[in-house]
Amino acid sequence: MKIGVYFCNCGTNIADRIDGGKVREYLEPSGRMSYFKTCPFLCSEDGKVFLEQDLKDEKPDRIVIAACSPREHEATFMRVMGQAGMNPYLMQMVNIREQIAWVTEDPEKAVKKTSVAINAALKRVELHEMLEKQELEVSPAVLVIGAGPAGLKAALTLAEAGRRVTLVEKSPVIGGLPVLFEELFPNMECGPCMLEPVMAEILHGEHAENIELLTMAELTEVAGYFGNFEVKIRQRPRYVDIHQCIGCGECFEPCPVSGTNPFNNDMDEKKAIGFTFMGALPNAPYLDPTLCTRFTEGSDCSACSAACPMGEGVIVFDDQEQIIERQVGSIILATGSTLYDCSRFDNLGYGRLPDVKTALEFERILASNGPTAGEVVTSTGEQPGSVAFIHCVGSLDDDHKPYCSGICCQYAFKYNHLLESKLTDTKILHLYKEIVSPGKEEYALHRAARDNHNATFIRYDRISDLAVTGENDGQKIRLPDGNSINADMVVLCPAVVPTADTEKLGAMLDVSLDRFGFFEELHGRMDSARSKIRGVYLSGACQAPADIQKATSQGMAASGFILSELVEGRKIELDPLFASVYPEKCAGCKVCMRVCPYRAIHFDEENSVSVVNGVLCHGCGTCVAACPMGAIKANHFTNEMILAEIEGALK
Amino acid sequence: MPEKPKLAIYWAASCGGCEIAVVNLHEKILDVDAAFEFMFCPCLLDTKKKDIEALPDKSIAITLFNGAIRTAENEEMARLLRKKSQLLIALGSCACEGCILGLANLHSKQEIFKAVYLDNPTIDNPAGTIPSPASEVPEGTLTIPAFYDKVKTLGQVTAVDYFIPGCPPESHQIWNVVEAVVSGAQLPPAGSVLGAGCLSVCDECERVKEDKKIARFYRNFEITPEPRKCLLEQGLLCMGIATRDGCGAPCPQANMPCTGCYGPPEGITDQGARMIAALGSILDIGDCKGKSEEEIAARVEALLDSVPDYAGTFYKYSLPGSIIGGRVKR
Ligand SMILES: Cc1cc2nc3c(=O)[nH]c(=O)nc-3n(C[C@H](O)[C@H](O)[C@H](O)COP(=O)(O)OP(=O)(O)OC[C@H]3O[C@@H](n4cnc5c(N)ncnc54)[C@H](O)[C@@H]3O)c2cc1C
Ligand code: SF4
Ligand code: SF4
Numbered sequence: 002m003k004i005g006v007y008f009c010n011c012g013t014n015i016a017d018r019i020d021g022g023k024v025r026e027y028l029e030p031s032g033r034m035s036y037f038k039t040c041p042f043l044c045s046e047d048g049k050v051f052l053e054q055d056l057k058d059e060k061p062d063r064i065v066i067a068a069c070s071p072r073e074h075e076a077t078f079m080r081v082m083g084q085a086g087m088n089p090y091l092m093q094m095v096n097i098r099e100q101i102a103w104v105t106e107d108p109e110k111a112v113k114k115t116s117v118a119i120n121a122a123l124k125r126v127e128l129h130e131m132l133e134k135q136e137l138e139v140s141p142a143v144l145v146i147g148a149g150p151a152g153l154k155a156a157l158t159l160a161e162a163g164r165r166v167t168l169v170e171k172s173p174v175i176g177g178l179p180v181l182f183e184e185l186f187p188n189m190e191c192g193p194c195m196l197e198p199v200m201a202e203i204l205h206g207e208h209a210e211n212i213e214l215l216t217m218a219e220l221t222e223v224a225g226y227f228g229n230f231e232v233k234i235r236q237r238p239r240y241v242d243i244h245q246c247i248g249c250g251e252c253f254e255p256c257p258v259s260g261t262n263p264f265n266n267d268m269d270e271k272k273a274i275g276f277t278f279m280g281a282l283p284n285a286p287y288l289d290p291t292l293c294t295r296f297t298e299g300s301d302c303s304a305c306s307a308a309c310p311m312g313e314g315v316i317v318f319d320d321q322e323q324i325i326e327r328q329v330g331s332i333i334l335a336t337g338s339t340l341y342d343c344s345r346f347d348n349l350g351y352g353r354l355p356d357v358k359t360a361l362e363f364e365r366i367l368a369s370n371g372p373t374a375g376e377v378v379t380s381t382g383e384q385p386g387s388v389a390f391i392h393c394v395g396s397l398d399d400d401h402k403p404y405c406s407g408i409c410c411q412y413a414f415k416y417n418h419l420l421e422s423k424l425t426d427t428k429i430l431h432l433y434k435e436i437v438s439p440g441k442e443e444y445a446l447h448r449a450a451r452d453n454h455n456a457t458f459i460r461y462d463r464i465s466d467l468a469v470t471g472e473n474d475g476q477k478i479r480l481p482d483g484n485s486i487n488a489d490m491v492v493l494c495p496a497v498v499p500t501a502d503t504e505k506l507g508a509m510l511d512v513s514l515d516r517f518g519f520f521e522e523l524h525g526r527m528d529s530a531r532s533k534i535r536g537v538y539l540s541g542a543c544q545a546p547a548d549i550q551k552a553t554s555q556g557m558a559a560s561g562f563i564l565s566e567l568v569e570g571r572k573i574e575l576d577p578l579f580a581s582v583y584p585e586k587c588a589g590c591k592v593c594m595r596v597c598p599y600r601a602i603h604f605d606e607e608n609s610v611s612v613v614n615g616v617l618c619h620g621c622g623t624c625v626a627a628c629p630m631g632a633i634k635a636n637h638f639t640n641e642m643i644l645a646e647i648e649g650a651l652k
Numbered sequence: 653m654p655e656k657p658k659l660a661i662y663w664a665a666s667c668g669g670c671e672i673a674v675v676n677l678h679e680k681i682l683d684v685d686a687a688f689e690f691m692f693c694p695c696l697l698d699t700k701k702k703d704i705e706a707l708p709d710k711s712i713a714i715t716l717f718n719g720a721i722r723t724a725e726n727e728e729m730a731r732l733l734r735k736k737s738q739l740l741i742a743l744g745s746c747a748c749e750g751c752i753l754g755l756a757n758l759h760s761k762q763e764i765f766k767a768v769y770l771d772n773p774t775i776d777n778p779a780g781t782i783p784s785p786a787s788e789v790p791e792g793t794l795t796i797p798a799f800y801d802k803v804k805t806l807g808q809v810t811a812v813d814y815f816i817p818g819c820p821p822e823s824h825q826i827w828n829v830v831e832a833v834v835s836g837a838q839l840p841p842a843g844s845v846l847g848a849g850c851l852s853v854c855d856e857c858e859r860v861k862e863d864k865k866i867a868r869f870y871r872n873f874e875i876t877p878e879p880r881k882c883l884l885e886q887g888l889l890c891m892g893i894a895t896r897d898g899c900g901a902p903c904p905q906a907n908m909p910c911t912g913c914y915g916p917p918e919g920i921t922d923q924g925a926r927m928i929a930a931l932g933s934i935l936d937i938g939d940c941k942g943k944s945e946e947e948i949a950a951r952v953e954a955l956l957d958s959v960p961d962y963a964g965t966f967y968k969y970s971l972p973g974s975i976i977g978g979r980v981k982r
Contacts, residue, residue: 403942516941586919590854590893591882594863596933627933629894629926630852631919 002127003035005061006119007052009043009068011098018102019111024067027116033123035061044074049081056085063091063126067119069098088131090577090637093122117650124649128642132577137616139228140330141569144169146220146506149177150549151541152335153199155556160203160211162564167213167327168203169220169234171502173287174264174277175200177337177541179549181264181278181361183368183375184419186411186548187442193280195549200282215325216243216283219502223509226617227536228330228573238320240288241274245315248284250276252305252316260292262372266362269372274305274316279370288316330567331536333559334506334520335552338542341395341402341496349394349493350469354476355380357469357491360412367419377423377490379475384424385489389478390416391467392433395496398464402496402517406546409494410436414446416492421453429456430488432467432478497546510537511600520544530558534599535617538562578637579618580625584610586632593624593633657713659688660704661743662733663695664726665753665803666719670744671695673820674716680827687834688713701729704736712737714833716816716826720746720753720972721804724785725797734810739833741846743826745819747806749915750972752819754803757971757978758963761801803972814839816847819913819969822899848898850918853910857892857901859883864934869958872908883909887958889965894920894927913969922975924966 008024010016025037036059042048043066056064064087066078071094079089095118105111141164145156148170156168168175179185182192203212215236222233253272261267264277271277273292288305290296295303295318306316343351343359350357356379358366369375379385390413395401410433417429431450438447450456459480461467466481475489499518507514512532515521520539523531532539538559541552567573580601582593587610593602594611601617602624604610613624613633625635661674671693677684684690692699692712704712715737721727734740745751756764765782769775785798806812816829825847832839832846840846854861861882870887877883883890883904891912892904903910916923937951959965971978 586851588852588855588893588897588917589861590852590864591861592864592893592930592934595865623933626929629920629930630917631926 002063003059003061004033004063004065004123004126005055005059006034006037006065006067006123007043007055008037008039008097009048009066010039010041011069011102012042015068015098015102018105018108019097019115020108023112024115024119027112028119028123031120031123033120033127034065043068044077049077052078052081053085056082056087061087063093063129065093065095065119065122065126067095067097067115067122070096070100088133090132091126091129093126093129095119095122121646121649125642125646128639128645129637132636134577135575135615136572137228137575139567139573140230140328141165141567142167142327142329143331143333143563144220144230144232144327144329145333145335147171147177147335147337147541147543148175148203148214148216149335149337149541149552150179150196150199151337151543151547151552151556152177152333153196153203153556154553155333155335155540155560156212157199157202157206157208158557158560159563160208162560163208163211163569164563165211165213167215167232167234167329169218170214170216171219171336172277173216173239174281174283175203175214175216176282178361180281181368182364183371184415186415186446187440189415189418197282204283214283217287218325220506220509221324223332226614227534228567228616230329230332230536232327232329232332234325234327236323236325238290238317238322239285240290240293240317240320241285242315242317243283243285245311246285247311248276248286249310250286251310252286252308255304255308256293257302257304258292258294258297260289265365265372266359268362268365278368331538331563332510333538333540333556333563334510334512334532334543335540335556335559336500336502336506336543337552338497338519338546339500341498343394343493343495345401346394346464348465348468349391350471350476350491351493354469354471354491356385356476356489357493360409360416360492360494363416363492364412367416377420377427379489383489385427385475387428387430387475387486387488388416388420388490388492389430389432389476389486389488390492390494392431392494393435393496394464394493395498397434398496401464402498404496404517404546405435405437406495406497407437408497408546408548410438411443411446411548413492413494414438414450417450417453417456418446421449421455427455429453430478430486431456431458432461432480433458434461497542499543503543510534512537512539530555531562536567573616575615576620578620578635579615580613580620580622580633580635581615582611582613582628583632583634584608584612586630587611587628588630588632590629592629593627596623596627597621598623656687656689658691658711659684660692660712660715660733660737661690661696662692662715662717662719662729664717664719664729664747664806665722666744666746668695669820670716670718670746673744673818673823674826676823677827678823684830687830701732704732707736709735710738714739714741716741716743717806717812718743718747720750721800721806721809722753722756723797723799727800727804727809728797730806730810739813740806740810741829742806742812742815744821745817745913745915745969747812748815748817748973749970750803750805751913751969754805754970754972754978755964755967757802759979760981761799765799802978805973808972813842814844814846817845817896817913817915818848818899821847825898845896845918848896848914851897852917853892853895853897853899853901853904853914854882856897856899857882857904857910859904861885865936866931866934867936867938868955869960871960877907879907883907889959891923891927891965891968893930894923911968912966915970915973923970924963924974927966 008021021039075094082089097115101114143166145152145168156166159166176196179192185192218236221235224231253275256272259270259272262271274288275286294300309315365371396406438444461481468479470477477485479485513521522529540555540559589609601614605612622635625633715733742748769782787794829847859882877886888909890909892910895912896914896917940948
């Protein structure tokens, strides 16, 4: 076997410390090396031309390149090998710069170390196999789960790029949380209005035909992998034909039954047929079968249908649940977050005292389409003379959520601003542990709140330092210093936490959750819009507490990844460094099944052997070490290669 | 009648279990006798060493050699039988890998002698005599075979044609080998394992296997295992995953975890290391998200504490044949 060694001087970086000539003398007697060539800068244009030509002339079977870290130039040299017509995996790179030249004082020792390292590579490279990249057909279609700001932006971005998108939303409305908010920090824009252009594009825009919107729908099953997911979606019946309905609302009035409205946090009532709130999109009501007497009592009421100006058939009493199957290449999770359960804090009185509200409830009180039509009133219908905002409820708290939720200070200052204009005399109290308002726009509201002469700021240490108790005419809050202060209304700003669906979806898609229960990103700084599962992306508050800016940016980031990783018409290239099971060696013990961090291993029950899916495998080698049969081979890192390398270093 | 091929069964450092396994061929032993001239077997026949020495080289067709190499005598007999035999077959775990007595490699010869001849509470040895290859007595010099510092496998002292693993090998597997040799069937390349499978005990074990995740280990007496579920998944330290098959998995099917007597599976050099690597991948210390390093370390510790005896569990049969071979002295 003809094995050539290329020794790069890296200018003086390597040559200053390691004498290539001596290394050559040291290695020659083993007879393992067919030739040894030195180059001043192998990665330079000249160096690459030299390498390519030399490979064409020498036609070696294998080569060893002694130069810098493979992280720096392995790919460079592999490309040159490809150009020279040599399989790029028939090379072993030895890092003699960072690992030897830069860290070895004594030139004698440096020569010895280098020779040992190259000898190890020579032994190993003999066993290298020609590996080829494989290609796989993929589906360019995308499934987006959740139609909040993150999911909407993602869906629209992808649709605009010509992708088919299936947008699955659990509730009857799109827009996520912000469509419930009257105004938004930092610039006090109206929530529904801000999202309206995006929602309108999705529903009727130029690219709407690329988007299949499924409301009242949830993902129930997933099979397959990156590029080829088979998904099943269950859509609950809406009982209203969304295409025929014009959203006039004539049907609400005649309906004889009503119940509390979950979209107003049960603070008011709605009819069995109705909108979640005025202005909700898609502009069609839904019928709640837990209220409608046709379902609860088996009645034959058809008051709503009779009232429909569009005639019969718009309200579809026999609407059925649908199971919709789609094939997609990638999936974006954009399911948002929820608020920490405030009833865990007995001292705050939430759930017991009618005028202790959560921020989400307060948003609805502020909203003109909310239960009080935007009037801030207490449970007795009076304007509050004082409102206390308790920040950091459950946040920054090792017993609850040890992180800062980031958005709460912002919306509390938003409330301060809204109250200042709505109720000019109302006293405002901010109770906080820390205050954050980073960002180029965000400080303005903080400043305004500080400048509000009706507002007082009091810092507390632990949530247990506060106690909210009911008084005849409102609430009394005991402060950390032992004094008490009255508040007609108390608004809690709880930690942002993962929704209940996060765990379920995580298990279904094998997407890991972080220690707080949010979907875990591939890398916190560099790759927060990707999960650890290839082809599953994360956007918005389901990955971490987020404001709308971050949520929409992540939606677009995920779209960007999809557009670059799954290009229509282009097959995906599979890195050949994956693991594979020798079926004849597998004893079916299933030791390997759970160890793969990328869920690339499944069990073929028929043949009673494990199988690694090369598309999902990242070649990490975990399973190779786990298999007690030695039945799993990691391409390019076989046991034989590793042992040969060790032997070459020791002998 | 043409002369029958000669068969020898020798025991070196062993317990005699392999001979019993041969005798357990029951009436088939008659077939063995019909096919071979059974001419050397110290526990059954009175042939002497000098009789063997007198034979021409390669005149024994098959020697089934059981027992490990503990003394100079064991080695001498191994070399002699090698010379006189056409096929030298390592029979049983001791000859193949060193087996239980190979655990002595965790101690030096001095430590062993001290424990056996000096500190042993049932020994009365006021003179502190310990065995020595040559001892001077008034009558002259007494010699006994030297006791080696380390137990060795048969393959470590001489070339071995085939290996039949097991402690002891299953009788039907011994029969399979004998039958194959008698029938003149093509034998696999020298150095192969005979009378065993190529997978692991799991392949023969009928228990239902699922994904594995072990939160703690139990000693056998601590639990009554559920009869159909994989024992390892129930926390019993079953070595089946890292043990060659061929035995038919009698132990796990009788609710006893495999202790590994058939040695490492095909292609695996170190049974214990493989087992440890596999366990390292499936031991489960629970959700560590947000847990302190101390707590994580304590959980690992507690789990490892539930493994009773590392060497005696993972290397019960294979220490001398393993990569490190025993305790390494510096
Ligand atoms: C009280 C409060 C006030 C706020 N005020 C502001 C503000 O003024 N300005 C600002 O920038 N940010 C504000 N935020 C933050 C803002 O709400 C979030 O940044 C934003 O909602 C995140 O968008 P998202 O798309 O990630 O999630 P969401 O808006 O929560 O949307 C998620 C969507 O996914 C759907 N979904 C959930 N699970 C499933 C499932 N299993 N299948 C299908 N669909 C599912 C939900 O129904 C929802 O429609 C506020 C947050 C709160 C709590
Ligand atoms: S660990 Fe090895 S032998 Fe066991 S099932 Fe996986 S591949 Fe097969
Ligand atoms: S090498 Fe790593 S990524 Fe590939 S199958 Fe094995 S454990 Fe999974």
